[in-house]
Amino acid sequence: MPSSPKIKKEDMLQAALELVSKNGYAALNIKAVAGELGCSTAPISWQFGGMDGLREELIPFAEQYVEDKYYSRNENELATFEQRGKGTIDLALENPNLFRFLYTGERSQLLSTGFELQTNNQDAANMYQEMAELLGITPKQVMDFAMTMMVYTQGIGTLIASGIVRDTKENMYHMLHNTGMTYLKGLGVKDSTLCDLSGGDRSDESSSNG
Known part of the structure; x- marks a missing residue:
């Protein structure tokens, strides 16, 4: 049997993640990852069995990185969303x-982090229920709101990442916040409820502009 590689799998995935971040997915291959680590391609090929295996394991690794770095819980479900x-x-x-x-589209698997809309996911179901109770609307209305905002936010993100839209982070935040508040008001959520639930977000300054 081959001996255990001296370079850990996590280090290989981290190098692949950094390579994608710097140069894009098209630049990702086993030889490039080996170059990042200063090793031969053999331990990487042994660990993942080829590019398909590397890509398959990189996706959840990258998702967890995004989850840890960019997503966090807040004081209530609406603020967290x-x-x-x-x-x-x-x-x-x-x-x-x-x-x-x-x-x-540079990957084939479905997204497993970010906005979770799966009705068979208990954590997601609990989130919808808690948001519904906070807002005074039905879980179905919350799910429709969540789907709308997911599509809207992913659209903004795609335009930003493609270089089509260039604006400040603060303006993008305001657009996101104001669109969400307008949608919820259309569902009959009271202004006072929205103010109480969103006012604790220290990065949000739009309440003074709305």
Whole structure:
């Protein structure tokens, strides 16, 4: 049997992630990863069995990186949901190559992090229920709102990562916030409820402009 590689799998995935972030997915290959690590291609090929294996394991590794760096919980479910949208904008602005790798067709697997809309996911179901109770609307309305905002935010992120839209992070945040608030008001959510739930987000300054 071959001996265990001296370079850890996590280090190989980290090198692949950095390569994608710097040069885009098209630049990713085993030889390039080996160059980043200063080793031969043999341990990488042994660890992943080829490019398909490397790509397959890189996707969840990259998703977890994004989850840890760009997404965080907030003081309530609505604020947490908005923060995830802001994190998507941050990713598109700061790391467009990685955004494109994860979200714009440079991969074949379905997205497993970010906005979770799976009705059979208990955590997602609990989020919808908690948001519905906070907002005074139905879980179905919350799911429709979540889907709309996911499509809207991913659209903004794609335009940013493609270089089509250039604007400040603050303006993008305001666009995201104001669109979400307008949608929720259309569902009959009270202004006072929205103010109470979104006012604690220290990065949000749009409440004074709306």
